[in-house]
Amino acid sequence: MTRRELIFLLATVLTLPRALRAQQKVMPVVGYLNGTTPEANALGLAAFLQGLSETGWVEGQNLNIEYRWAEFHYDRLPALAADLVGQKVDLIVAVGGADEAFVAKDATSTIPIVFSTGADPVETGLVASLARPGGNRTGVTNLTQLLWQKRVELLAELVPQAKAIGLLLNPNNAQTGRIINSTQQAVNAKGLQLEILKAGTEAEINTAFATAVDRHIGAVIVGDPLFDSHSGQVAASAARHRVPAIYSWRKYVADGGLISYGAISTAAFYTVGVYAGRILNGAKPADLPVQQSTNFELVVNLDAAKALGLTVPPAILARADEVIE
Numbered sequence: 001m002t003r004r005e006l007i008f009l010l011a012t013v014l015t016l017p018r019a020l021r022a023q024q025k026v027m028p029v030v031g032y033l034n035g036t037t038p039e040a041n042a043l044g045l046a047a048f049l050q051g052l053s054e055t056g057w058v059e060g061q062n063l064n065i066e067y068r069w070a071e072f073h074y075d076r077l078p079a080l081a082a083d084l085v086g087q088k089v090d091l092i093v094a095v096g097g098a099d100e101a102f103v104a105k106d107a108t109s110t111i112p113i114v115f116s117t118g119a120d121p122v123e124t125g126l127v128a129s130l131a132r133p134g135g136n137r138t139g140v141t142n143l144t145q146l147l148w149q150k151r152v153e154l155l156a157e158l159v160p161q162a163k164a165i166g167l168l169l170n171p172n173n174a175q176t177g178r179i180i181n182s183t184q185q186a187v188n189a190k191g192l193q194l195e196i197l198k199a200g201t202e203a204e205i206n207t208a209f210a211t212a213v214d215r216h217i218g219a220v221i222v223g224d225p226l227f228d229s230h231s232g233q234v235a236a237s238a239a240r241h242r243v244p245a246i247y248s249w250r251k252y253v254a255d256g257g258l259i260s261y262g263a264i265s266t267a268a269f270y271t272v273g274v275y276a277g278r279i280l281n282g283a284k285p286a287d288l289p290v291q292q293s294t295n296f297e298l299v300v301n302l303d304a305a306k307a308l309g310l311t312v313p314p315a316i317l318a319r320a321d322e323v324i325e
Contacts, residue, residue: 027064028280031084033104034096035070035077040229041096047266048093051273057280072226074099074172081107093276094139095269097225099174101126105137112285114275115139116268118147119178121290130290138285140271142263142293145182148221151246151261152186154298155219157313158259159244162218164193166243168208170224171198183221202230209241219244222252231255235304244308250299253324258304259316263293297321 032048034041049059057063066089068080081103084092092108094100094115101115105126113136117126121141127133130141155165167183169176180196187194195217199208205227212220220238222245227234231249235257238245247253248262271291279285298316301324305312317323 027062028090029064029066029087030276030280031087031089031092032065032067033077033081033084033092033094033100034068035072035074035100036096036225036229037069037071038067040225041069043266044095044269047269048095048273048276051270051275052277053273055274055277055281057277063280070096072170072172072229074174077103078107085111091276091279093272095272097173097228101137101139102174109136111136112279113137113139114272114279114285116272117141118143118145118175120145127290130292132286133288133290134286136285138275138288138290140268140275140291140293142268145178147248147262147296148179148182148223149186151221152183152190152192154259154261154316155221155244155246156190156192157316158246158310159219162192162244164195164215164217166195166197166212166215166217166220168197168199168212168220168222168224168227168245170200170226172200173224173226179223199227202226202233205230205234206237209237209243212243213241217243219246221246223248231257239304239307242308244310250297250322253299253301253304256301256304258301258308258310260297260299262296264295264297267295268293299324 059065066087068084070076070080077100085108091112092104094104094113101117104113116139121127122129127137165187184194195215197208197211199205220243222234231252232255235252235255239256244258247257247260250260253260275288298320299322300312300320
């Protein structure tokens, strides 16, 4: 081997690793911050992944996802968000029904964030405006405060004899204050009394409905991701204590609950997935308007109403998207 050939061979060996690294495309990483569990969020996650795929991104093929689940221990969310920032993910998805969006906002002002929230994102300072969010955040809002008020109106129509309305909440959820304020306004408008019921664990759900009976609460509004993961137990407890209740999602009614009214959550997760994909494709969060949920559904279970001795008003049946018999 000549000296010239030896020099050429050494140069090739030295530059080969660099060339190989250049050819290898490093997959972007999305951080998925959620206050619930994989089981409770299964449908939402599937919708999110579908939205991603329709923008060209598939987990394990050209995208990695780092999941962080708080498992209903909402106080863990800040540390989980900080961990994602420390991992230097390319984008954070903050969804789940707790305060994931605000936790992510506090954790980073540079990493793009796509959120789903029930709060008014402008009023709470999450974005500058719906049309032009500004900064590093955008996403979806279902304006939950309006939904709580609508649930009060439906209960008042369905159970006109109720003088006190109960609001069953998880005290560990940081959104509790906003939910109470929204519901209180609607209750006051109807000339009714609002009673707060709390359940922070699965075991406390039955106790909450027993308390509703003891306090002569005529009907109850149920709402928290913790309860969503135990929809069958919640619906059964309400039936056992003969307490009319309205829920956020259809699955409660399918599990024997009386009535539900809320946004179709999978639609919001799908939009979050699409937005995440668009940002990975080069769009800026500041330029993507915050979407407002427009898909709402009212579901009624006539068998549950009959068991409670209630007659569902024709006006509610006429507005219902689905009636289960």
